[in-house]
Every structure is written in C-alpha cells, then in structure tokens.
Amino acid sequence: MIIGLGSDLCNIDRITAALERHGSRFEQRCFTAIERAKAERRPFTRAGTYAKRFAAKEAFSKAVGTGFKRGVFMKDIGVVNAPSGAPTLALEGGAKARLEELTPAGHEIFIHLTLTDDHPWAQAFVILEARPL
Template sequence: MILGTGIDLLKISRVKKVHDKYGELFEKKILSEDEIKKKTKISLTANKLAKFFATKEAFVKALGSGFTKNISFKDISLKNKLNGKPYIILSDRVQKYLYKKTPRGYKPIINISISDEKDYVVSNVIISFLKK
C-alpha cells in the first residue's frame, strides 16, 4: 500500500547561487541540527546541498503535506548507510504525523532514490506501508 510518491528536480547552479549569496543562513534553513553538526566532517558542495534540498522536498510531497503543518526542512535529516544507500531520520513531530496516516497493523517504509547528472539533481521518495 502506497501513501504517496514525491519527486523533485533541482538545478545545482541555482542552489550554488543561493548558497553563495546567503551562506550559513541558507544552510541553517535547509539542514537539520544533526546535519549542521556533521557539516564539519563533510564538504558541503552545492551538489550535496541540492541533494538535501531535493530529497526533503520530495519527502513532503510523498507525505502529502508539503512544508505545512509545522513541518520544516529541519525536521528531516538525510543520511547514508555504509553502502551509500540514502535514508532519512524524522523529527518526533513528523514521525507522529506519519504514524497518524499509517493504517493500524502496518508500519511506514520510506524509499529514497537520488541521482545527479551535470547540473541537475533528482530525488524520488516513496512512502509505503508494510504489514507488521
């Protein structure tokens, strides 16, 4: 059973332009606290920032909420498993919202795919439910 699917296509040069202009203010708007703490360990290129942005946009589209209902970029953390597979961690507020949409006896599954080519990043998120 699928709750929703979201996709976001983003031009990396657009993100670079905004980041060059606003710097840390832009980072603080789109990165979670955990992502901000870890930014010293990773190089925040425009490509990486675009992946964060696009994946979070795709997630709220799949959730069906958009950035409303008090959901912000900061409520969603993008991470990678050791094999590179992306996954997200949600704030308590977004988890509660997702669980309200989850049918009884099911658990939510979030699948993410991120790809980039030249000056573009695309992220696709599918939220589905698996019987417990």
Template sequence: MIAGIGTDLCDVRRIDAALRRHGLRFAQRILGPQEWAEFERRLATSSARAHRYLATRFAAKEALAKAIGLGMRHPMGWQACEVVSDPLGRPALQCHGALAAWLAQRQWQAHLSLTDEAHHALAFVVVEHQP
C-alpha cells in the first residue's frame, strides 16, 4: 500500500548560486558522509557534474520529506538519509538514526527515482507500507 508520494524539481543554477554564496559549507550541510566522498570525487574532475550530483541529492531529500509528510523537521533532516547506488547504479535512500527508526516503526520503505538534465534535477519518491 502506498503511504506517500513526493517529488521535487531542483534548478541546478540555484545550487551553483548557493555554492558561490556559501562555498562548500552548503554541500556539507546537505550531503551525508558517503555522498560527500562522491561529491569530492566528482568535483575533482568536473564542477558541473558535481553540482548536478548535489542537485539530485537535494531533490531526493526534499521529495522524501514530502512523501513522509514531515517536511524538513525531526526526524527528517538533510543528513538523516543518503542516496546510495546499487552495483548497477540504481539509486536508493539509506536512512540513518531517528529517521530510520521512525520509518521502521511505521513499516514504511521509500523507493527513489532520479534524473537530471543540464539545468534541472528531478527526484520522485514513493513510500510504501510493508507490513
């Protein structure tokens, strides 16, 4: 049974502007440890690719916040979950701490789809109740 659906469209140019204004602190606020390591790898080769990566992670977390109905308030937070990929590149949400416990208590599992194109990053999250 579907418990919630969330989507977010992020303009990569807004992410570029935030990074210019706040520097890497902005990315560090959004990304978890695994995401940060990948962001740094991408940044070393292509800032545009790194900025699109950050935009997709930003959109994914916003979409999850909408799908679970909390917005960005406890236990949902920027670093309460990370976008990880399976060996074939399929994205998934890996939740931590209080958010993971909150989702488990409700028997909810989140499914994620991501895409990006030039100036836009899109995330779509379906939260499923799995008794």
C-alpha cells in the first residue's frame, strides 16, 4: 500500500546562484558526502546534479507529511544508487525516525524515487510503499 507520495520541481539556476553565493556552506548544510562527491565528478552538470537531489529531499519531506519540520532535515536525506543503478534514498536521524513512525506494524517500507532534469528544471517524485512482511 502507498503510505506517502511527494513531488518537487527545482530551478537549476536557483541552485547555481546558491552555490555561487554560499559555496561549500550550502553544500555542507544540504547534501551528504556521497552527494557532494557525485556532484564533483560532474563539473559540467554540477548544479543540475545538486538540483535533482534537492528536489528529491523536498519530495521526501512532502511524502512523510512534515516538510522540513519535526526533526526532518535535508542532510538526513541522501540520494544513493541501488546495486541496479536506480536512485533511492538513504535516511538518517529525524528523516528515518519519521518514516518509521509512518510504517504500519508488520510492514516494511520501499522507497521509489525518480529524478529528471531538463534545464532549467529538475524534478523528483517519491513514493513510499509499505509491503507486508
């Protein structure tokens, strides 16, 4: 059963401006070490790489119904790749705790994430699926 759905559209130029204005402070506050390393490997699409991940964090915060409140912080939501290469989320801290609160007893959660970009837009959709154990 679906227990959460979230989407977000992020302007890549807005992320470019944040990177130019705040540099590493913005990167450290919003992104995990894995996300920063991936962006650094993509110098020509760095802002787009960050924008997709920013959108994924926003989409997750909507899917759990809190936004960035109740202990859900951007840095606790990390975009990683499954062994298949598909994007998914690695959660820590308040983001992980909030997802655990939503998980019905006797179920496990599967996070479905899709990312796309077409300059100047980056978009993410998150579906939280609870499956019986």
